Every structure is written in structure tokens, then in C-alpha cells.
Amino acid sequence: MTLTGRNIIGGRPEGEGTAFRAVAAATGREIEPTFHAATADDVDRACALADQAFDAYRETDPERRAAFLEAIAQAILDIGDSLIVRCMEESGLPRARLEGERGRTVGQLRMFAGVLREGSFLGVRIDPALPDRQPLPRPDLRLRNVAVGPVAVFGASNFPLAFSVAGGDTASALAAGCPVVAKAHPAHPGTSELVGAAVAKAAAQCGMPEGVFSLLFDDGIVVGQRLVSDSRIAAVGFTGSRTGGTALMKLAAERPVPIPVYAEMSSINPVVLLPDALASRGGAIGKAFVGALTLGSGQFCTNPGLVLAVEGAGLDAFLSGAAAALEGVAAQTMLTPGIHRTYCAGVAALEANEAVTLLARGRGGGETQGQAALFATSAAAFLADHRLEAEVFGAASLVVRCRDIGEIRAVLARLEGQLTAALHMEPGDHEAARALLPMLERRVGRILVNGFGTGVEVGHAMVHGGPYPATSDGRTTSVGSLAIQHFLRPVCYQDLPDTLLPRELQQANPLGIPRRIDGRHEA
Ligand SMILES: NC(=O)C1=CN([C@@H]2O[C@H](COP(=O)(O)OP(=O)(O)OC[C@H]3O[C@@H](n4cnc5c(N)ncnc54)[C@H](OP(=O)(O)O)[C@@H]3O)[C@@H](O)[C@H]2O)C=CC1
Numbered sequence: 001m002t003l004t005g006r007n008i009i010g011g012r013p014e015g016e017g018t019a020f021r022a023v024a025a026a027t028g029r030e031i032e033p034t035f036h037a038a039t040a041d042d043v044d045r046a047c048a049l050a051d052q053a054f055d056a057y058r059e060t061d062p063e064r065r066a067a068f069l070e071a072i073a074q075a076i077l078d079i080g081d082s083l084i085v086r087c088m089e090e091s092g093l094p095r096a097r098l099e100g101e102r103g104r105t106v107g108q109l110r111m112f113a114g115v116l117r118e119g120s121f122l123g124v125r126i127d128p129a130l131p132d133r134q135p136l137p138r139p140d141l142r143l144r145n146v147a148v149g150p151v152a153v154f155g156a157s158n159f160p161l162a163f164s165v166a167g168g169d170t171a172s173a174l175a176a177g178c179p180v181v182a183k184a185h186p187a188h189p190g191t192s193e194l195v196g197a198a199v200a201k202a203a204a205q206c207g208m209p210e211g212v213f214s215l216l217f218d219d220g221i222v223v224g225q226r227l228v229s230d231s232r233i234a235a236v237g238f239t240g241s242r243t244g245g246t247a248l249m250k251l252a253a254e255r256p257v258p259i260p261v262y263a264e265m266s267s268i269n270p271v272v273l274l275p276d277a278l279a280s281r282g283g284a285i286g287k288a289f290v291g292a293l294t295l296g297s298g299q300f301c302t303n304p305g306l307v308l309a310v311e312g313a314g315l316d317a318f319l320s321g322a323a324a325a326l327e328g329v330a331a332q333t334m335l336t337p338g339i340h341r342t343y344c345a346g347v348a349a350l351e352a353n354e355a356v357t358l359l360a361r362g363r364g365g366g367e368t369q370g371q372a373a374l375f376a377t378s379a380a381a382f383l384a385d386h387r388l389e390a391e392v393f394g395a396a397s398l399v400v401r402c403r404d405i406g407e408i409r410a411v412l413a414r415l416e417g418q419l420t421a422a423l424h425m426e427p428g429d430h431e432a433a434r435a436l437l438p439m440l441e442r443r444v445g446r447i448l449v450n451g452f453g454t455g456v457e458v459g460h461a462m463v464h465g466g467p468y469p470a471t472s473d474g475r476t477t478s479v480g481s482l483a484i485q486h487f488l489r490p491v492c493y494q495d496l497p498d499t500l501l502p503r504e505l506q507q508a509n510p511l512g513i514p515r516r517i518d519g520r521h522e523a
């Protein structure tokens with residue numbers, strides 16, 4: 001497909017706004033074609049069409065929406081290798097990673113098709129009338145979840161496929177019955193147009209209303225701000241920086257009608273190395289840790305940015321194993337010049353901190369490449385300096401040397417909300433781990449053992465979330481089937497005649513979906 005460089009509004013390429021070009025991540029050179037940022041009129045039209053599409057789209061049969069999601073998945077695969085090639089050029093990410101990410105994107109869309117067919121996302125609850133109840137009769141009460149309305153989705157720079165135009169937020173919003181207006185990340189506009197055209201093609205094939213999906217470009221923040229401020233937008237999905245996410249939360253909260261922003265933001269993902277694990281395999285954990293730290297140049301919100309351990313021979317073995325592995329790691333191209341600059345500034349700030357020691361660095365590289373780095377400090381210094389808790393987005397991590405488990409607890413108690421926490425343990429560490437679990441449950445969305453949080457599994461039991469600032473709303477997840485809850489809200493129907501009820505609530509259960517009757521699952 002030839003790129004047009006134009007927004008996709010109601011299925012058509014449109015727009016003559018400010019021109020900009022994509023930049024090749026590896027060279028910093030501009031790439032063809034010229035893209036056009038959405039104007040105020042473009043944003044208005046995309047939102048108006050989404051609003052017009054909403055009522056028809058939200059009442060489409062779950063089966064039709066499932067077929068639509070599957071058609072999007074197929075249309076993305078049908079783009080073929082040109083999608084991977086363009087994405088490699090724009091993001092600097094390697095082929096194998098992007099092919100895997102495409103598989104995840106397609107898998108995610110298909111998973112939500114399965115969620116629609118299974119039906120429990122509708123959350124149907126029925127409390128049948130009790131006309132003879134004393135002292136008062138009970139009315140007939142029937143609850144189902146409905147779609148919230150048009151959703152604005154912000155593509156993420158670090159996952160140009162799985163967290164972007166047809167990524168998790170778009171898949172869950174479309175599954176819920178919400179039209180989507182996607183804002184392409186300016187780091188990969190060509191990839192975004194290719195995927196956006198695939199979504200538009202699938203919408204046309206499946207006879208969906210034209211406003212069900214639009215894609216808008218911008219190389220600044222104005223389009224995103226207009227979108228979040230538009231009265232027809234009912235919710236926002238975002239993956240990116242804490243600065244960007246909190247700015248959008250503020251904007252959404254200040255609207256005449258405030259709306260939820262589901263932002264997945266910063267996390268340093270503490271890794272706790274417990275004593276027996278360190279004693280028995282400290283060096284091997286160090287090597288595995290470097291693999292997780294440097295994957296994708298560390299540009300993951302699940303990157304292990306903080307390591308906590310009690311001082312001793314086991315920690316020394318971990319550090320030697322990690323340093324030896326890190327010194328062999330080549331510098332890797334980072335996603336954008338801005339992300340590279342921010343990473344270098346974060347590393348420089350750690351280097352300049354007198355309480356921090358540089359333990360090892362990866363191999364040096366070119367102007368756009370991130371050089372991995374491992375630092376250490378004491379628990380006392382960490383507790384005294386809030387700056388050491390800041391996310392350095394890239395392959396840098398800080399080891400906090402603790403005198404005992406009590407200091408590990410003290411550091412964990414200080415941490416902000418996180419996406420993940422990892423515990424490395426042997427059976428002899430179980431008691432120590434048990435004592436840490438309640439503290440971790442309060443602070444993180446996912447607790448894992450003998451591994452690292454990078455590479456989130458897409459499934460039904462996944463939580464990719466966590467208390468603020470990991471996300472704007474720790475009650476939910478942005479990966480996995482539960483993410484559909486972002487874009488649903490419950491409505492109760494009291495004493496409606498059966499013929500007026502939506503089909504999922506009708507007495508005969510014509511859709512054959514799981515329901516709770518009087519608090520119990522229907523047999
Ligand atoms: N923890 C994580 O998962 C991630 C963290 N980051 C962090 O974010 C930094 C920048 O990376 P980036 O991916 O561009 O993330 P940003 O949060 O800066 O941007 C994400 C998207 O939001 C838009 N945006 C940002 N701020 C606003 C605002 N105030 N109003 C409206 N829209 C806004 C951006 O537009 P535009 O780009 O046009 O300005 C972009 O489309 C990284 O260096 C890293 O520190 C990044 C990715 C993931």
C-alpha cells in the first residue's frame with residue numbers, strides 16, 4: 001500500500017494540516033512521505049462521526065463485533081512484510097521483536113473476539129421480581145454492561161503495534177462497543193497509517209458504521225488535547241510518560257463533563273533477590289537480569305529498574321554475573337532522539353549523584369543508541385533521596401544494597417505504585433517472601449517469582465496495571481481480557497416488559513450467555 005500521509009476519517013484519507021515527516025530511528029533522517037497533522041475541523045469530524053456511529057455500533061451483535069475484530073487481525077497480517085519493514089525503520093526495533101509484536105497484536109484482537117462470543121463481559125445479573133415479599137415487594141431488576149461511548153486512544157512510542165493504533169486499548173474499546181478515534185504517535189506515523197488503513201478496510205468489509213474508527217496524526221500535543229477535550233469523547237486510553245498521562249488526566253478532569261483516562265505510565269518494577277536464591281545462584285540471576293534489562297534497549301514500562309538485596313557473597317556473585325554480562329551488551333538504537341536524550345540525562349544524573357556508584361556499562365554506540373548502565377547505592381541513600389526513585393526509561397538499573405530484610409522492607413514501603421514486582425527465591429526464602437507479599441499487594445499490579453516483568457502475557461488472568469503512578473487507575477488492567485472493563489458501565493433495567501429488554505436480559509436468554517440469577521450463576 002502507498003502511504004498517503006493523511007488522517008483516516010470515517011474510512012477516507014483526509015486532511016491538509018501542518019506537514020511533518022517520520023524520522024528513521026537509526027539515522028535521525030527524515031523519511032517519505034509528508035504527513036499532515038489533523039486540524040481542529042478534522043478532530044471535530046472524527047468525533048462527530050464516532051458519536052453518530054455509537055448507538056448503532058454498541059448494539060451490534062457480539063458475534064458481528066467478534067467477526068470485525070478478526071477481520072482487523074487478518075487485514076493487519078495481509079499488509080505483509082511492508083508493515084514490518086516500515087516499522088523497523090521508524091522505531092529502530094529489530095525484525096524478530098516486531099514480528100513477535102505483530103503476533104501479539106493479532107492475538108489480542110482474536111482474544112477479544114473470544115471474549116465477545118463467551119459473553120460474560122456483559123456482566124448480566126438478574127434479580128427476579130418478588131411480588132409477594134413482605135413488607136415490600138421486590139421489583140424485577142436486570143443489569144448489563146453497556147459501552148461508555150467514543151474512546152480516544154493514544155498510540156505508544158515503544159510498542160508501535162501492540163499498544164498503538166490497533167493495540168490493546170483499541171481492541172478492548174471496539175470489543176466493548178465503543179467507536180475509536182486513535183491518535184498516532186509521531187514516532188511511527190507510517191506504521192500507524194498502514195494499521196489504520198487495515199482497521200478501516202475491515203470496518204468496510206464488515207459493514208460497520210463509518211465513524212467506528214478514525215486515525216488522526218499530529219507531531220505535537222494539540223490534537224491529543226482537542227480530542228480529550230471533545231465533549232463526544234467518553235474515555236481515553238494512553239501509554240506513555242507520567243508527564244503526558246497526568247496532563248491528560250488533568251485535562252479530562254477539568255472538562256464540564258469529566259471522563260476517565262486510563263493511562264499506563266511510569267514504573268521501576270522492583271526486583272527483590274532473597275538470600276537463599278542469591279547464595280545458590282547469584283551469578284546466574286545476574287546474567288538473566290541483564291537479559292531482561294537490555295531487551296529492546298530497556299524501553300519497556302516493565303523494565304527492571306530497581307534491584308533490592310541484602311549485602312553479602314550472594315549479592316557480590318549477582319553483581320559480578322550482571323557486570324560481566326552487561327559489558328558484552330551492544331548499544332541499541334532507541335525509539336526517538338527525544339527518548340535517547342531523556343535516557344542519557346537520566347543516566348548522567350545517576351552518575352553525578354555522590355551516593356551512587358557506577359558498577360558497569362554496556363558497550364558504547366552511535367548517536368541514537370542507548371548504552372546500558374548498572375548503578376548501586378545504599379538503602380539509606382535511597383531512602384534519603386526521592387530522585388533515585390525516578391524512572392530512567394531505557395536499559396539502566398539501580399541496585400540498592402540493604403543491610404538486612406528490614407531495610408528491603410523499608411525501601412519497598414517507600415515506593416510509589418508499580419506495574420510489577422519480582423521475587424527471586426528458593427524454598428528457604430518462602431517465609432521472608434510471605435512477609436513481603438502484603439506490602440507488595442498494596443503497591444503493584446503483578447507479583448512474579450524467579451523471573452522479570454518484561455514481556456507481558458496476554459490472557460484472561462493478566463493484570464498490567466497498578467496503583468498511581470504506574471497507572472491512573474489501579475483497579476484495572478490495560479492488557480488481557482479484563483481490559484474491556486475500561487470501556488463499559490452498568491445499566492439496571494427495573495420492571496421492563498420482556499419485549500423491551502435487550503436480548504441478553506430477556507427471560508429466555510436467547511444469546512445463551514452466562515448470567516447471575518439472584519446472585520447465583522445460571523445453571
Ligand atoms: N513507562 C512507559 O511505559 C513509557 C514511558 N515513556 C516515557 O515517556 C518519554 C517520552 O516518550 P513518549 O513515548 O513520546 O511519551 P509521551 O508521554 O511524551 O507521549 C505519548 C503521546 O502522548 C502525547 N502527549 C504527551 N503529552 C501530552 C499532553 N500534555 N497533551 C496531549 N498529548 C500529549 C504525545 O504527543 P507528541 O508525541 O506529539 O508530543 C504522544 O502522542 C520517554 O522518554 C519515557 O520517559 C514512554 C513510553 C512508555
Ligand SMILES: O=C(O)CCC(=O)C(=O)O
Nearest residue numbers: 299300301302454455456
Ligand atoms: O513488557 C511488556 O510486554 C509490555 C510493556 C509495556 O506495556 C510498555 O512498555 O508500555
